[in-house]
Amino acid sequence: MADLERKTLEAAATWFVQFNAGAVDDAERSAWQEWLQRDPAHARAWARVEKLQRQFGSLPGEVALPTLAGVQARRRAVLKFFALLLTGTAGALSFRELAPYESWLAEQRTGTGQRRRLRLEDGSQLDINTASAVDIHFDSQWRCLRLLQGEILVTTASDVGQRPFIVDTPQGRIRAHGTCFGVRCEGGQTRVGVLQSAVSVQPLRHPGPPLRLEAGQSVDFSDVLIGSPRSLVEGGEAWTRGMLSVVEWRLDDFIRELSRYRPGYLGCDPSVAGLRLSGAFAIDRTDTVLENLALSLPVRVRFLTRYWARVEPASTVG
Structure with a gap:
């Protein structure tokens, strides 16, 4: 689905939740009318809303907020109804089914190849890697990041209120103990690596106590299982400096x-997959990285289009 259509459906879902919660005054109703008439796509999206209402009569309770709820509850309601507009079903949707849509609505998102550095309100630093989605929620009791997908590096600051600093992912919770650490979430797993001090790791449905990770350690975990701690790969945080640092990696x-x-497809022919390379490579200049591979390895890169490239043996013809 195109980004424009997603944004239109997201706007329609937001208006629906506001109307349903009794949160729209005359001025906002006029704004909705103006939005509705501004673009035929808006009218089509709203027609989809009305069709869903007629089709199912009543909607899930978390969408049908009786009053104007808090920001997080309203965001969840918008997400739920947005998913309903996409799927056309008012049945229960699991977290796994909602996760892709929730990423689109995240407070902080990066596209492919984009990175971002933020200074959080407590003075902590947050680096966000490519194709990532993060929600940030600080209140009087917690400092919380919710990593929906992708990768972040967190350098925590001391807090006068001594609020715990946590990172939640779909697989579990990481609690910082005055530290610098990275979190990567993909493929149903979370990887945590600690650069300074320590963190505690607790999978979502793991019955045991949290695992404490010290500086120089990393671990992978799912929502039910946690692996054994291992040594942190050197240079794993180099992406924050625009580099990919590798030592004897398979190609x-x-x-x-x-x-x-x-963006697009980038593949590797199985016949050269086992070749090894080391070095530091600029991730903002992937074309140059690919073109230079042939200087150190017996390979060539075949480009069909700007968005399709494949690393093949140097002797490949055609």
Whole structure:
């Protein structure tokens, strides 16, 4: 689905939740009318809203907010109704089904190849890697980041209120103990690596106590299982400086990692997948990285279009 259509459906879902919560005054109703008439796509999106109402009569309780709720509850309601508009079903949707839509509505998002650095309200630093989605929620009791997808690096600051600093992912919770650490969420797993101090890791449905990770350690976990701690890969945070740093990596692993920063398809022929390489590579110039591979390895890169490239043996013809 095109980004424009997603944004239109997201706007329609937001208006619906506001109307349903009795949160629209005369001025806002006029604004809705203006939005509705501004673009035929807006009218089509609202027709979809009305069709869904007629089709199912009543909607899930978390969408049908009886009063104007807090920001997080309203965002969840918008997300739920947005998913209903996309799927056309008012049945219960699991977190796994909602997660892609929730990423579109995240407070902080980066596209493929984009990175962002933020200074949070408590003075902590947040680096957001390519194709990532993060919600930020600070209140009187907690400092909380919710990583929906992608990768972040967090350098926490001391807090006068001594509020715990946590990072939630679909797989579980990481609690910082005055630290610098990275979190990567993809493929149903979360990876945590600690650069300074320590963190505690608790999978969502794991019955045991939290696992404490010290500086120089990393671990992978799902919502039910947690792996054994291992040594942190050196240079894993180099992306914050615009670099991909590798030591004796397989070529297919390198290409898979590089593809995170490049739109379109980037593949590796199995016949050269086991070749090894080391070095530091600029992730903002993936074309140059690919073109230079042939200087150190017996490979060539075949470009069909700007968005399709494949690393092949140097002897490949055609």
